[in-house]
Amino acid sequence: MTAIDRETAIELYRVMRTIRAFEERAVQLFGENKIWGTIHSYAGEEAIAAGVCAHLRDDDWITSTHRGHGHCIAKGADLGKMFAELLGRETGYCRGRGGSMHIADTSKGNLGANGIVGGGIPIATGAALTAKQLGTDQVAVSFFGDGAVNQGTFHESLNLAAIWKLPAVYVCENNQYAESLPVKRAFAVEDIAKRAEGYGMPGVHVDGRDVRAVHAAAGEAVARARAGKGPTFIVADSYRHEGHYYGDPRKYQAKDEIEGWRKQFDPIADARAWITAEKLASAADLDAIDREIAAEIDRSVSWADQGPLASPIKLPEDVYAGD
Amino acid sequence: MQATEARAPVATREMFYNEALGDALRLEMERDPRVIVIGEDIAEHGGAFQVTAGLLDKFGPTRIRQTPISEIGIVGAAVGAALTGLRPVVELMYVDFAGLAMDQIVNQAAQNRFMFGGQARVPMVLRTQGGSGRGNAAQHSKSLEAWFAHIAGLKLVMPSTPADAKGLLTAAIRDENPVIFLEHKLLYRTKGQVPEGEHLVPLGKADVKRAGTDLTIVTWSRDLLFSLEAAAKLADDGVAAEVVDVRTLVPLDRETILGSVRKTHRLLVVHEAIKRGGYGAEIAAMVAEEAFDDLDAPPKRLAGLETPIPYAQHLELSVVPQVDDIVRAAKELVA
Numbered sequence: 001m002t003a004i005d006r007e008t009a010i011e012l013y014r015v016m017r018t019i020r021a022f023e024e025r026a027v028q029l030f031g032e033n034k035i036w037g038t039i040h041s042y043a044g045e046e047a048i049a050a051g052v053c054a055h056l057r058d059d060d061w062i063t064s065t066h067r068g069h070g071h072c073i074a075k076g077a078d079l080g081k082m083f084a085e086l087l088g089r090e091t092g093y094c095r096g097r098g099g100s101m102h103i104a105d106t107s108k109g110n111l112g113a114n115g116i117v118g119g120g121i122p123i124a125t126g127a128a129l130t131a132k133q134l135g136t137d138q139v140a141v142s143f144f145g146d147g148a149v150n151q152g153t154f155h156e157s158l159n160l161a162a163i164w165k166l167p168a169v170y171v172c173e174n175n176q177y178a179e180s181l182p183v184k185r186a187f188a189v190e191d192i193a194k195r196a197e198g199y200g201m202p203g204v205h206v207d208g209r210d211v212r213a214v215h216a217a218a219g220e221a222v223a224r225a226r227a228g229k230g231p232t233f234i235v236a237d238s239y240r241h242e243g244h245y246y247g248d249p250r251k252y253q254a255k256d257e258i259e260g261w262r263k264q265f266d267p268i269a270d271a272r273a274w275i276t277a278e279k280l281a282s283a284a285d286l287d288a289i290d291r292e293i294a295a296e297i298d299r300s301v302s303w304a305d306q307g308p309l310a311s312p313i314k315l316p317e318d319v320y321a322g323d
Numbered sequence: 324m325q326a327t328e329a330r331a332p333v334a335t336r337e338m339f340y341n342e343a344l345g346d347a348l349r350l351e352m353e354r355d356p357r358v359i360v361i362g363e364d365i366a367e368h369g370g371a372f373q374v375t376a377g378l379l380d381k382f383g384p385t386r387i388r389q390t391p392i393s394e395i396g397i398v399g400a401a402v403g404a405a406l407t408g409l410r411p412v413v414e415l416m417y418v419d420f421a422g423l424a425m426d427q428i429v430n431q432a433a434q435n436r437f438m439f440g441g442q443a444r445v446p447m448v449l450r451t452q453g454g455s456g457r458g459n460a461a462q463h464s465k466s467l468e469a470w471f472a473h474i475a476g477l478k479l480v481m482p483s484t485p486a487d488a489k490g491l492l493t494a495a496i497r498d499e500n501p502v503i504f505l506e507h508k509l510l511y512r513t514k515g516q517v518p519e520g521e522h523l524v525p526l527g528k529a530d531v532k533r534a535g536t537d538l539t540i541v542t543w544s545r546d547l548l549f550s551l552e553a554a555a556k557l558a559d560d561g562v563a564a565e566v567v568d569v570r571t572l573v574p575l576d577r578e579t580i581l582g583s584v585r586k587t588h589r590l591l592v593v594h595e596a597i598k599r600g601g602y603g604a605e606i607a608a609m610v611a612e613e614a615f616d617d618l619d620a621p622p623k624r625l626a627g628l629e630t631p632i633p634y635a636q637h638l639e640l641s642v643v644p645q646v647d648d649i650v651r652a653a654k655e656l657v658a
Contacts, residue, residue, distance in 0.1 A: 061407060094440035104439040111406055112439060116430050122399020123431060129400055130407040133359060133385060140403070153426075156396025163391070318441040319475050321499035 004212055009280045012054060012211045013271050014289055016046035019070040020268055021290075021297050022079060023242075026069065026086060026100075029301070030246055035086045039100045042070035044209075044241035047267035048173050049074035051214030052141060052234075055222040061109040061127040061140040063120030066101045067173075067240070068113030071143050076108045079300035089307035096310030097318060117178075118144060118151030121170065125157040128166035128231070139225045141169045147178025149192055158199040158233065167225035169218065170233045173208065175240040176261075180252040196233035208236030209267045212274070239265035334519045335486075341511040343485035344374045344450075347492040348412065350521060352382055355410060358496060361388045361401055362414030371416045372452060372511045394423035398449065402432045402501075405447040410496060418453035418467050418505060425470075432501040433476030448495045452506040454545055454595055455639050459508075461631035464639075466544075466596035471503045472572050472605065478502040478526055479573040483547035485515040487570055490524030498526060507545040529576035531583065535565035537657050538589035541580055541606055543569040546593045546644065553649035562657055572602055580606065581614050588619040589656050595643045598626035625652045 004012075023041045030039055042049070045067070053074035056062070064071040072082060077093070085092030085103055093103050104112035111127060114120040124142035131138040148154055149172055161168045172192060176183050189195065196203025204221065206213040214236055221232035239261045243250045250258065263269075275281050338346065352358045360375055366389035369376030379387045390397050394415060401411035415421060421428065428449065435443050455464040471479050478500050482488040488506070495502040532547060533554050542550045547568045554564040565583050569575065584590050590610050592603035607622035628642040644652075 061403075063403075092440070094438060094442070097440050098438040102438040104435075104442055106406075106439070106442045111403065111443075112435065114431075116426055119399075119426060119431060122396050122427060123403035123406065125396070126400035126403020126405070126411075127407040128403075129388075130404045130409050133404070133409060153395055153399060156391075156393035157399065159391060160393060160396050160400060164388075318437045320478075321436060321444045321446075 004215065006280045008054065008215070009275050010289070012050050012215065013275060013286065014293070015050040015053070015074050016211065016268050016271060017290055018079070018293050019046045019049065019073050021293050022069055022073060022082070025297050025301060027242070027246055029086065035100070036088060037099050038245045039086070040067040040245050041240065041242040042067050044262065044265050044267070045173055045175055045238045046070055047211035047214050048171065048208050048236045048238060049143070051211045052169070052171055052218040054215055055219050056109070056139065056141065058108050060138050061111055061124065063111050063124040063142045064113040065120065065144055065148070066113060066115055066117070067145065068103060069100070072103050072105060072110055072113065075105065075110045077105045077110065079296060080303040083301050083304035084307045087304050087307070088310055089304060090310045091304070091307030092310070095318070097315070118148035118153040120144065121148065121153045121157045125161050125166060125168055128161060128168035129164065131167050132164065137226050139167045139169065139222050141171060143171050143173060145178065146172060146174040146176070146183050146186065146192065147181070148172070149195065150178070150186060158201065158231070161231040162199045162201045165228065165230040167228065168231040169221045169225055170231065171218070172233070172235045173238055174235055175238045177240070177244065177252070179244045182252070193233060193235040199233070201231050201233055203233045203235070205235050206237070208238035209265045209270060211267055211271055335516040336519055337514055338485050338517040339511065340485045340488050340513050341372055341374045343489040343517045344492055344506070345376060345378065346517070347489045347496070348375065348378060349381065351493060351496045352378070352386060357408060357410045358412065359386045359388055359404070359409055360412045360414060361390060361397055363390055363392055363416055365389050365414050370414055372508065374450070375414065394420050395427055398424040399427040399431065401447045401449070402427055402435070402445060405445045405501070406435065406443055410446050412448045412450060412496060415449060415451035417463050418451045419462050419465050421451065421467060421470070428477070429474050433474045437476060444499045445501045446499045448492070448502045448504050450492070450504045450506065452508050454507040454509060455632045455643055456509045458634060458636060458639060460634040464632035466594065466627065468505055468572055469596060469600055469602050472602050476501065477573060478571070479505070480526060480571050481505045481544040482570060483510065483544050483568050485513065486517045486522070487524055487530070487568070489517050490522045491526065491570060493521070493523050494526050502526070505544065509545055513548065524570070526571045527574040527576055528571065529579040530568045530570055531565060531579065532568045533564065533566040535563035536587055537563045538591055538653055539565045539567060539580070539583040539587045540591045540593060540649070540653065541567045541569060542593040543572065544595070546595055549644065549646050550593055550649055552646045553653065556646070556650050557653055560654070562653060564653055577609060577613070580610065584610050584614050585617045588617055590618065590622040591625060591653055591656055592622070593625045593644055593649055595627050597629050598624055599629050601626050620656055623652060623656050625649060
């Protein structure tokens with residue numbers, strides 16, 4: 001493992017902690033019936049979004065998933081506008097039209113969370129095609145779960161990206177379940193990253209709870225894409241702390257698995273341990289960061305809560321683009 | 324960008340429908356480097372219906388981007404490219420293959436702008452072709468416009484003449500929204516005078532292709548040609564049919580249709596697609612809602628039978644309206 005400098009370590013920790021705090025508050029607001037519909041918590045998978053997006057510029061693109069809050073935050077989104085979206089406000093990223101599953105922030109290159117499993121993979125491929133076509137050094141990253149790897153869009157897109165040498169990075173967040181289906185029953189192949197070989201691109205398997213490992217693998221893949229050397233497929237093993245959606249009865253998981261794996265797969269606790277052990281920051285420094293984040297979450301929620309409700313009268317405006 | 328009214332053409336040239344489409348692609352690719360064409364067999368082969376013939380030599384393989392057979396990958400890549408600054412034109416070989424790509428068409432292209440609260444634009448054109456008449460049987464012959472007309476966020480164009488094909492494709496490429504552009508396989512080798520150089524036909528404008536006073540025939544695509552033939556026969560029998568070519572199903576030019584019906588007081592809608600749930604029902608209902616008092620007879624629909632398209636030539640001809648069927652339906656309506 002290449003050593004990580006202090007500044008990077010602190011920033012990765014801050015992003016991960018912000019994602020966790022956002023999810024904790026979102027779940028709380030959902031429990032208070034302030035959020036309509038459904039939310040899918042990213043808690044437990046923070047190291048992947050943080051480690052990958054650390055290498056991306058604002059003009060690089062990502063496509064995200066139904067479990068998309070973490071990618072959105074790691075790509076630099078404003079927390080207030082995210083909460084406002086969950087609360088259905090005009091001030092939300094999507095003015096209440098999209099909600100949790102469709103948050104996009106095109107100003108930061110986030111081409112959207114996606115309610116269709118595997119739906120974002122071709123879109124990121126198309127964004128990478130734009131970069132190639134226009135001769136820029138932008139990169140497109142597609143985040144998706146283990147479930148999406150068995151969609152046709154995965155196959156068609158990785159093949160296109162490989163034959164055209166597109167600047168794309170495909171990141172599979174293997175959180176062990178496609179909704180309720182365990183990975184072992186969805187794949188006959190042991191190592192999902194091996195699928196890359198079939199497309200003629202590198203496949204990398206990393207421990208998705210270790211932000212250093214994700215950061216290193218993503219750094220290599222993004223640099224490769226930026227240099228015009230083509231796409232990479234990364235599989236990051238992880239575990240989602242909540243169910244598929246918030247409130248999922250989780251009948252497909254044993255209780256001791258949930259409790260045990262939550263502890264085993266906690267990238268934030270792990271990061272605290274190595275950051276303090278390597279003396280990159282003290283526990284007190286990290287506690288101070290946690291307090292700053294908690295205050296920012298409070299400020300963001302209260303800003304969001306003051307936003308006006310989105311008006312139904314304006315809905316037709318966004319169906320078609322004007323001229 | 325809103326297409327402006329077509330200017331008086333400087334010169335016209337006789338072209339096939341497929342040539343006219345290729346002409347529009349060439350001119351738009353010369354005008355705007357962001358326009359690319361993406362699809363199967365579009366390079367050396369020139370496209371299954373020879374619309375992109377010659378474009379590879381002119382623009383090279385990066386702008387005439389031939390793909391493997393991967394319909395959802397192609398359409399999805401076009402969505403991503405459109406979101407990030409290109410203006411892709413997808414060629415999907417048969418509209419019957421849209422099922423393979425429907426998620427990217429419906430859940431992504433059509434809805435991204437809305438779901439993102441207006442943050443995004445998806446300026447792409449999905450060109451494809453449908454219709455029966457070549458013995459291609461059920462999986463290569465359908466008329467599926469009603470699928471797309473039902474989706475908020477898509478525009479839907481179905482040109483019937485070479486000049487309209489060129490002008491509407493130009494307008495579709497310049498539009499800021501996803502446009503489904505449905506051609507008809509039996510129109511590609513029809514000929515007509517086409518304006519040379521830039522030619523724009525605005526989306527959302529129907530065209531009265533023949534004036535008349537006794538009934539209004541509303542139609543599109545290949546059935547426009549059938550309806551004009553029928554109108555000529557009807558004229559021999561003293562019936563003056565007005566023929567309205569819808570051209571753009573979404574957005575629909577309600578005013579031209581209603582204006583015609585208010586003059587003739589009778590409506591016949593003709594389309595090749597299956598009658599049940601077809602777009603003719605939308606037009607008939609719109610006219611009944613908006614112009615009921617102007618009607619002297621109930622709106623009438625003449626459309627495809629409720630079967631898949633069969634293979635054998637005589638069977639194929641039996642399931643979609645023919646010229647004589649239109650004549651008969653029109654006479655019943657004015658009787």
